[in-house]
Amino acid sequence: MGFLRFFFLFSLFSFAFSHESLNSHVLRRPLIIQYPENIIENQFKESVDELQLQCNSWRFAVETNNLSPWKAIPPECAGYVKDYMMGRAYRIDLETVSKEAGDYAKSVKLSEDGNDVWVFDIDETLLSNLPYYSEHGYGLEIFDSVEFDKWVGKAMAPPIESSLKLYEEVLKLGFKVFLLTGRSEIQRGVTVENLINAGFQDWDKLILRASEDHGKLATMYKSEKRNEMVEEGYRILGNSGDQWSDLLGSSTSIRSFKLPNPMYYIP
């Protein structure tokens, strides 16, 4: 390609100089405008930019809950999602959410009865499964519960650092912390082990799916559990989750905080 480029350029120059005395205007234009490699490069850059815009727009639709339930990321956005998750953008987005949540937590005057609650989801909220998803196409592969449960069984998921900071802040401020996860009751042991390994401690409740909760949509299951909290006299002042099904439904929190997650969707 380099040789062809040089050859083409050389031919153009020869052509340009051989006609210089006739009409220089005619010659200047093709030299600048019709150099084909530049056009190809520009077209390539434009299509990369266009894909970036399209995938950004898809992520906007994910994060605003505009999409109907989806099972895998669009194949053309595979590189985009990988770059987002592994680069600075995901971390900055996480930090921005935690900072907002922390500012709100500090601004709230808690009552003295100890019934003010902050609810946290676990996966992609407190613990990061990025080591697992990096081996499974960052959401490009259809979710494989058997493989994922093997990963969960290792209790090795690292903390999301900005969430750990928020977690410690709200505990210190006097909130009760309830962990509400879609994980199964059978996984209680490994979940506790993983949370402690990752630096989380002193939660007040850890609520997992009991046998009667299996098959329920997450929005329903989590709403029911929040309803129970409210019936027990708790006030849910804050709720952090990476899925809208963590945050919407009934007995919703006074403020909800949506963490980024373009890798998967839980209805």
Next chain:
Amino acid sequence: MGFLRFFFLFSLFSFAFSHESLNSHVLRRPLIIQYPENIIENQFKESVDELQLQCNSWRFAVETNNLSPWKAIPPECAGYVKDYMMGRAYRIDLETVSKEAGDYAKSVKLSEDGNDVWVFDIDETLLSNLPYYSEHGYGLEIFDSVEFDKWVGKAMAPPIESSLKLYEEVLKLGFKVFLLTGRSEIQRGVTVENLINAGFQDWDKLILRASEDHGKLATMYKSEKRNEMVEEGYRILGNSGDQWSDLLGSSTSIRSFKLPNPMYYIP
């Protein structure tokens, strides 16, 4: 700066060639790595990239409703918001939302009683006030209701094309279309005029704030109006709005569609 750069480069070359016979390895490195203007350019590029990431993250927080009520965009993101609103990204985001909404609308089986409703907000949902905001810093200036009402009075806001397309689609499918806006009842005349000028017609209701609605938060006012629709026997299947206060609260729609708007926030 250009002169200094040339001078520095010239000095390096002189230095390089004068010592060429001694140790070429020593000389090649400073020529490539320590050229200080490159460092400054890189640092500038890095800080531009960092600002882009921070403003992107702020926009993510806006669109996911993670922020507490805000009155103006962050000054450091003024250029970012302008570029977003005037460039392809805003249009693509609008088109993505409308496409999703249209796909959903087509997938719904409507009942025969004619009580299936799609609710549309007006400003930044059907009509674009970008001509106004482009004269007022794209959200950098604190909202000036007197100036804005003058603009509304002109009835000149253009349609958001992708929303007009959706609007016509849902009408054709047989939905009743209810327009629910935070504009005042006094502005009914100019609002109807503007909607028609922009190509909107055949809506079933146009609901504006009556005198008793002034001072209510938008979430409350819009929830009350949706409650009334439900009490009258309507089923709200779709709702399009650029503010979360268009979409959240009570009698929420089966599916809600959040249009992008990083310029202002209505609680």
